[in-house]
Amino acid sequence: MGVSMVSVTVANSSEVGNDRGATGEQALWIAVLSNAVHDATIRMTYLTTFNTVMIRENARAYLRGNSNGFQLVCDYAGVEPHRVRAALELAISLDKHEAANQRIVDKRIAEAKQRMEIARKNKTEYQRRQAAKLALAAKNIELQRAIAAVLAGQGDLFRPPVTGNGG
Secondary structure, three states: OOOOOOOOOOOOOOOOOHHHOOOHHHHHHHHHHHHHHHHHOOOOOOOOOHHHHHHHHHHHHHHHOOOHHHHHHHHHHOOOHHHHHHHHHHHHHHOOOHHHHHHHHHHHHHHHHHHHHHHHHHHHHHHHHHHHHHHHHHHHHHHHHHHHHHHOOOOEOOEOOOOOOOO
16 A cells, blocks of 8 residues: 655644644544545555555545535534645645556556456356356256157157147
């Protein structure tokens, strides 16, 4: 897993200390936002897993979005949403490796899509093989019935047995 070399906190613990009337709950929500900024600035390497890429991209979408949950967390933390977004954008702009990070993200996403396509094709191939096995099993059952009819003296080995449907 890549580790961010850039660390930007939304608010310093002294900024939300008890001297400013902050509560422990408020400090907790600030930590939640700081963690989201950290996740959004994870540095990618070629060893970075797809899950790590998704953590980073989901954190970025959450922080850049305008969901009610994000607004609520900012309210609980006593922080303006634009300050959180500014911290995120600052951290990203300070990361000299952002372009390389994005190439890795794009590569991991493309690889995941390729794996999903292969899995889909494999599923289709598996279904085709299963259908062929079922058809072979049905032919074997027909053959077994024909052999049983011949052995019972009711059929000819070179002529299929007469079935009840007039065929």
